[in-house]
Amino acid sequence: MRSQFTGTLVALLQDQQRYELPIGIRIQNAIRRQLGNGSLKAFDRLPSSRLLAKELAVARETVEFAYQHLEAEGYIIRQQGSGTFVSETGAQLATFKSSPGGKSRSLRLSERGKKIFRSGGVHDPVPIAFHAAYPDVRSFPLDLWRQTASRVSKRLGTNALTYCDPQGLEQLREEISRYLGAYRGVRCSPENVVVLTSSQEALLLITTMMLDPGDQLAVEDPGYPGIRSALAVSGATALPIDVDHNGMLVDHLIRRSPAPRGAYVTPSHQYPTTATLSLERRVALIDWAKANRSFIIEDDYDSEYRYDGAPISCIQGLDTSGNVFYLGTFTKTMFPAIRLAYLVAPKELVPPLVAMRTLVDGHSAILNQAILAEFMATGEFTAHIRRMRQLFKARRDAFVEAVDRHLAPFGSLQIPAGGFQATWHLYDGGLETEVRRKAEQQGILLPSLGELFIRRGGTPGFVLGFAALTPQESYAAVVRLMRVIKNIRKH
Structure with a gap:
């Protein structure tokens, strides 16, 4: 008849089956779990390797392998002629558990760490309208x-x-x-x-x-x-x-x-x-x-x-x-x-x-x-630059034409001499937050111009990326943005 220790051990071994670990490793993990949850306490006696191997129906060498590793790590003590026992160090694992209902104390960032976290980091753009600073990888x-x-x-x-x-x-x-x-x-x-x-x-x-x-x-x-x-x-x-x-x-x-x-x-x-x-x-x-x-x-x-x-x-x-x-x-x-x-x-x-x-x-x-x-x-790099320069110029021109046609009543566009994005200033700055929120629901990202100012009172508007968009995609996004603004103004 199996002991309570062996029965619990078998359950813990079965719990690890999906990981396909060797049985010797699973035995080590199971005993560590019992130490960690307090089932095993200091000086508790463990079955001999022969007895445990018999109860688990595994080779004695497998249990010996597990016990030797646990002894080397300090979890157990083996005394010739007396048996195998839980060490005081191994039992101390139980004290690491948080008390029921108690609050765990989280680690604290340094003051510099807090400042870095508050800076927001740097997030790479995604290739959708109108995220800025993104090339057209489809044309590479x-x-x-x-x-x-x-x-x-x-x-x-x-x-x-x-x-x-x-x-x-x-x-x-x-x-x-x-x-x-x-x-x-x-x-x-x-x-x-x-x-x-x-x-x-x-x-x-x-x-x-x-x-x-x-x-x-x-x-x-x-x-x-x-x-x-x-x-x-x-x-x-x-x-x-x-x-x-x-x-x-x-x-x-x-x-x-x-x-x-x-x-x-x-x-x-x-x-x-x-x-x-x-x-x-x-x-x-x-x-x-x-x-x-x-x-x-x-x-x-x-x-x-x-x-x-x-x-x-x-x-x-x-x-x-x-x-x-x-x-x-x-x-x-x-x-x-x-x-x-x-x-x-x-x-x-x-x-x-x-x-x-x-x-x-x-x-x-x-x-x-x-x-x-x-x-x-x-020479392929410079040839690629020349091709992309022509492509992006055509996309800029198509974007500017679409904005002039559909968004001119709502803001002014600063036409860029180069690059991947243009700055668009809203006439009604009070709409900026709502326009951004509603546009995002329509699958349009509007990077805020105001958020790029260090001092308050920055110009309301958006930084609109166009280089990664075909003229058709750019036109469709401009039309969607126009409809968003019109609907906001109606209400």
Whole structure:
């Protein structure tokens, strides 16, 4: 006849059957459960391995295996000639249970952790109308990418499965520096380039390594919220600087005393207003950084996609003092899942930035880097950019026409010279919350313009993404939004 201990043990073993674990492991787990729920107490005697094996109808070696592991972990004590007993340590597991009706005390975030959590983090967009900053992955030359991937995979073999230089694959850094020098006017060599997972990671590295808690970084207002999240991690604070139709008001920054440690700008295509920082202000910003020994973070997130006129040269190429961090991403120029971006940094700062990078995520996967390097070396990358520029320009024009036709009575559209989104200002700001809520019910996302301001009193309106939508999809979404607004105004 089975003992109460064995009967309970059998029930616990049956409870684990679906996991298909070896019986010896299941016996260990079952005894631990009995210790944890208080069924076994300190100095309770367990059946001998021979007796338990017989009652369970298993080999004695199986029970010996379980007992040996439990003894090694300190749950039981085996005394030759006396038997097997629950140790005091094993019995203490029962005290870890919360008392009935008692409240468990949760762990507490640090003050920095709370600040990071309050920042909201950075959430990637989804490809529906009108989410901003999203390319059209449906138009990506997937077959060509597959061919390149197959060719590179065969060439690399098992070398693609190893760790990579945390600064990035040398071939890719060479291609990036060559491309940036030719098309963006960036002054760099492969030694200046760090290949990362995302531009957000670049911001995290810069703010962590260049700013101390309490330092200030000047940022555009309104502006990209990801820089504020990065500042929350470093413990630094954002100093908002107004933006007009020519970008950041650099003269407002120059008048600040003491000068902030640095400035973050999106000069080629300001997010979200789409303004381009004028040459006069670019030069003034460079002079300010040099005079105050401050640095500039130039986020060139989508400058390749400029539809009216040639792409604007970057600030980094104008700077001769080595005060500019230049960053870009392949998430926008290629596709989001590629998870590759780059940071061009002053040469003497690359080693400490790479050291910090090893603490964040180590390195980027070799295979994607190698495929992209090949894609760039064969000229397919620049050909893809040209195709997408033409496609997105046509989509922008179709979007603008649809907005002019159906939404003109309700707001004014700021037509972008490039990029993936346009800013639309509502005439009746009191409708913003209701319009967003009702539009979402119709499958339309309306990123708020007001939420991108640091200071209160931001302009009511939305940042409307158009690049990922065909002209037909864009037109249909505009019409749905028009109907939403009309219905709200009726009531």
